Amino acid sequence: EKLELVDGKVNWKGETAVKHKHGGLRAALFVLLAFAFENLANLHLAVNLTTYFNGILHFEVSDAANALTNFMGTGYILSIIFAVFADTYIGRFKSILISGSVEFLGLALLTAQAHYSSLRPPPCNVFDPTSRCEKLESSDTVFLYVALYLVAAGMAGIKASIPSHGADQFDEKDPREAKTMSSFFNGLLFALCIGGAVSLTLYVWLDDHKGWDVGFGVSAIAMFLALIVAVLGWPLYRIHVVQGSSVLLELIQVFVAAIRNRNLKLPENPLELYEIDKDKEAALEDDFLPHRDVYRFLDKAAIKTASEKPNPWKLCRVTQVENAKILLGMTPVFACTIIMTLCLAQLQTFSVQQGLTMDTTIVGxxxxxxxxxxxxxxxxxxxIIPFYDQIAVPLLRKVTGHVTGISHLQRIGVGLILSSISMATASIMEVKRKSVARDHNMLDALPVLQPLPISVFWLSFQYFIFGIADMFTYVGLLEFFYSEAPQGIKTVSTCFLWTSMALGYYLSTILVQIVNRATKHITNSGGWLAGNNINKNHLNLFYLLLALLSLVNFCVYLFVSSRYKYRSKN
Structure with a gap:
């Protein structure tokens, strides 16, 4: 029987990977399981760190929210650097192992700070206006941020490498494997939910009832298990061969060359633009991209001049230029998703603070x-994810003809409008919560100790709607970037999702500060979001502002997506 080799992929011994022996769904399951353990380790941090910063380290509520969003933002923005580093030097699989080890170290340091009282301020009730709580000392602050940003760096490397390494287990040119790869991207969200389900319940309970040292400690154990699972799948993987050159650098060269050649006249015939021979191109195992008559100013990067020696910063290939055009074309879609993460940041910060004031009783x-x-x-x-992937998508596929059921841009749009609805719902729920506090004369009630007579499950509406938005927009984005990008920039393109989320978190920090400054002199609390007593500030107005921003953003997205032309796969 003739072995079917997989071009551009090797096995764990460095030999060319063999289809049906390496890769496929069996190998991808190890990737998904490792991703589930990684989310088990850190997802509770995204929703509960504000409580740690505020209640244990004595940050103000807005400062705690900003510390979390900066941490999350860094964890996403660094993914671009890790993606380039993985493709250029060490490969995606090794990047997973190194990043996982860094994240494990950061979690271990957080465990140490939470355990040893000498590394944190003495216990104090920050919600009691008569108490004077000590702040974190400068040396302990350094320790905190070193640990915190080691975790962020590790998260960045995992997020940069896991999706592309998992997708490497499938051959896009094989129709059957292409469908399975689409299921893999849905599986990423499913793995996140499985790990998150345990992290958001058991780990949060451990944080709040057994101590933060226990919560951080079990997170470190989960991260260690993620590394073990990733290594166990090593003999089955199709491992992407390191390119030895930075794709991101090649893209920068296109823009630099286009600027340097801005005074040159474009040839009437695009065939006169510079490109290496197709036979040589095939030998390099890159996609050969034909010239397209869009973003013509970038074509100047490929204008040949006989008087000079070839210089990569002044002369680029047509395929290189087309890569830059594709990336530039996806940028408006990318920009329209930043506001959604801005909304997500509020559910991980201020909504948790709302819950601390409410009745958290379930049964007895x-x-x-x-x-x-x-x-x-x-x-x-x-x-819903297995239902969507195994039932809804095949039915939609018969109607629309799309491999993924509906187009990536349609899927993203559904999530964007749902995020606006979620914020509007959050505003309504906050009005209801504050009216209960006012009617029962509990505006100065201490969170947790004096809960308002209103169930915390009223907040579930905003979480529920945003959860559905997650499924549509974030998975849709991941598939959109991976499928639209040519072979040479797939890893970098999947990091667009994480970069979008990073900018959303950073924008949240900036917006909170702007809103507080703008409303400082028109509110009794000193700003819509100022102070530790959310019963006296105006969180409902902030949610309403986000709902309106999201609605405007969705309208812009409709215009952008209607003008986007999908890349031809031929």
Missing amino acids: SFHIPPASLPIIPVVFLIF
């Missing part, structure tokens, strides 16, 4: 931690 004496509220959309997604 059993209470749900407010930070566990995202478990509601997560549990729903655990059931």
